[in-house]
Amino acid sequence: MRVLGLIYAPGFLSNGPVHTALLVGGGAAVVCAVVGVFTVMRGQAFAGHALADVSSAGGSASFLLGLNPLVGFLGMAALAAGAMEWADVRDARERDLLTGVMLGAGLGLTALFLYFASVTGSATGAAITVLFGSMFTIPASIVPAALAVAGVALAVIAAIYRPLLVSAVSEDLAQAQGTRVRRIGLAHGWALALAVSLSAMTVGAILSTALLIGPAAAGLRLADRPGRSLALAVLIGLLATWGGILLAYDSYDWTPGHGWPVSFFIVVLVFIAYLLAALLARVRARGVSLRAVHPSGCGQD
Amino acid sequence: MFGSFMTNAWIVATMVAITAGIVGFFVVVRRAAFAAHVLPLGAFPGAAAASLLGVNELLGIVAFSALGVLGISQLQRWERREVATALWLAVALALGTLFLNMTRRYSQGVYALLFGEVFGIRSALIAPVAVLGAIAIAVTLLLFRPLLLDSLSPELGEAAGTGRGWIEFAFLAVLALCTATALPVVGALMVFSLMVGPASAARFLTDRPLLALTLSVVLSLATVWSAIALSYLSNWPVGFFVGALGGVFYAAGRLRHRGGPAPAR
Secondary structure: OHHHHHHOOOOOOOOHHHHHHHHHHHHHHHHHHHHHHHHHHOOOHHHHHHHHHHHHHHHHHHHHHOOOHHHHHHHHHHHHHHHHHHOOOOOHHHHHHHHHHHHHHHHHHHHHHHHHHHHHOOOOOHHHHHHHOOHHHOOHHHHHHHHHHHHHHHHHHHHOHHHHHHHHHOHHHHHHOOOOHHHHHHHHHHHHHHHHHHHHHHHOOOOHHHHHHHHHHHHHHHOOOHHHHHHHHHHHHHHHHHHHHHHHHHHHHHOOOOOOOHHHHHHHHHHHHHHHHHHHHHHHHHHHOOOOOOHHHHOOO | OOOHHHHHHHHHHHHHHHHHHHHHHHHHHOOOHHHHHHHHHHHHHHHHHHHHHOOOHHHHHHHHHHHHHHHHHHHHOOOOHHHHHHHHHHHHHHHHHHHHHHHOOOHHHHHHHHHOOHHHOOHHHHHHHHHHHHHHHHHHHHOHHHHHHHHHOHHHHHHOOOOHHHHHHHHHHHHHHHHHHHHHHHOHHHHHHHHHHHHHHHHHHOOOHHHHHHHHHHHHHHHHHHHHHHHHHHOOOHHHHHHHHHHHHHHHHHHHHOOOOOOOO
């Protein structure tokens, strides 16, 4: 019983904030893992990260105005995703710069809103909350809305699953099959915005990239078939998130007085999972065939 | 605005702008905006670690910039470039959260590290910033030809005998140097805007590399100087003006370029 108590502190499941964290964090982890697999396959990790950072401008604005944080994060991310598609960047290389410039402008706005918030004195520590997340202080009233957002994002991905997969592998092939590639890209952009704003609210804007890219990269490393990669990514994301919440809750007992940050544990667990996956993939590749494809060979862009 | 307490701000910001303008040219040519975003942001935990250990802040920033270069290079051997960059970002920031949590720094300190604090610059910072900036510029100019060749045509670069992995590593190292120069002044998030905004706008104005490099420095100086002046007058954070001006320059460049052929670089 004592051993169990070490990994599972008493009162974990009867704690209200923990409930909320488990629900919203779990939802964010699942959506991020699913959307993340396609984001990694499409080579849009930077866009995913930029959307999260830009959404923090909305988060800080909602702090300033006293709005529901979900509205702020979501509104800004949706706006940015729309703008990225609207700019009609045909050249994939130009996309990188446009994303960068938008990211810079968005972060500038975040700085401005946080400054206003500190001047009006309406929110001390808003910078920390917006950028690094506040899993245990999410209001319980947000849970239904957050889970609804997660559901919508998953529904969007499910609706366009096949064409999205084909266009992620080869845009030309998708076009030949009669897919409207631009429309699929836009739909994926919106799903990405939903996923990212949800995780920006829970693990914080600048750490949400871990949930989006980490489990997806690990899942893609472990399995060759997209369905399996998806399932593995979801599993890794969920386990890391829930494990991180548990460890953070336990950490109140390690250092009396204050706990360790949840985001830290989640990211560490995600990264450990990724390293194990990369290691396993290397060992397996060596065992299966001598002409093992070197993974970095496909990434010279 | 030009009083004695502002002298340090003008001097240091000018040095930062020149460095960022030059390094930014290659960020744009190599389409390395993500790395340019991640290295400064990933170096910011170094400042938190330094205050935890009671050592010089700049030392922590340099150490974490170096770690970032090694981390990204190592991850790139397994993963495509942007995924490796994202993974490093996650790890560095997780450490940052932990350090911040341990030091319990005031959020104002975090805010300054992320978004910059131009008006409180100590004179002691001028010398190290000048040295680091000079090294970054010197290395960039020394590598000018191989970097440009590798960025524009990897095959030609390889034929000329420069290894791709080596060039990428050298480039990341220059980025890290620029980061260490600029981070204490304009903050982790604004270093990035300063590298990407002016340089990507300059590219719309000319096709000649050297002219684009010069324009990038000029626009970067214009951005920093007007950001400081506007920030002084309005009391708004300097980071907002840097980010906004970057966006304005880029949009103006795009509009001017509309209809013409897409920029080669």
